[in-house]
Amino acid sequence: MTQIALFVDVQNIYYTTKSIYQRPFNYRKFWQNISQTGTISHAYAYATDRGDDGQAKFQTALKHIGFEVKLKPFIQRADGSAKGDWDVGITMDVMKIAAKVDKVILLSGDGDFAILLQGIQDMYQTKTAVYSVEKLTAKALIDASDTYSPITAKDLI
Numbered sequence: 499m500t501q502i503a504l505f506v507d508v509q510n511i512y513y514t515t516k517s518i519y520q521r522p523f524n525y526r527k528f529w530q531n532i533s534q535t536g537t538i539s540h541a542y543a544y545a546t547d548r549g550d551d552g553q554a555k556f557q558t559a560l561k562h563i564g565f566e567v568k569l570k571p572f573i574q575r576a577d578g579s580a581k582g583d584w585d586v587g588i589t590m591d592v593m594k595i596a597a598k599v600d601k602v603i604l605l606s607g608d609g610d611f612a613i614l615l616q617g618i619q620d621m622y623q624t625k626t627a628v629y630s631v632e633k634l635t636a637k638a639l640i641d642a643s644d645t646y647s648p649i650t651a652k653d654l655i
Contacts, residue, residue: 504565630649
């Protein structure tokens with residue numbers, strides 16, 4: 499059976515589905531669909547922690563589905579901008595796990611991950627897949643993945 503590792507850039511998926519569809523992504527349905535294609539051996543959801551109850555309930559729901567939720571504190575800068583980027587953390591975890599699985603699935607539209615996908619394909623021959631909102635996804639990321647699947651209205655709650 500195909501060994502699969504999932505990596506979710508929660509903030510990216512939240513804001514892109516909200517922007518285009520005004521609805522949240524259905525993580526439970528996604529998990530069920532992916533688990534029919536192989537064994538999910540690793541699953542991480544990377545998010546920022548603002549300390550609100552709604553967010554805590556969402557994170558608990560992700561854990562019940564099967565994700566390990568990794569949190570980083572949300573930082574509001576004096577100029578009003580915010581910081582809570584998980585790119586390096588996601589990259590480190592993908593690099594640690596890619597050699598142990600047959601397929602890495604990334605949920606993000608962030609073009610910075612194109613180099614990561616190319617790297618694990620070259621180093622480990624690991625298959626890659628990306629799921630994201632196509633209108634808000636970097637072409638470089640789509641091109642770097644072995645398989646690209648756009649998130650559409652049917653993938654939402």
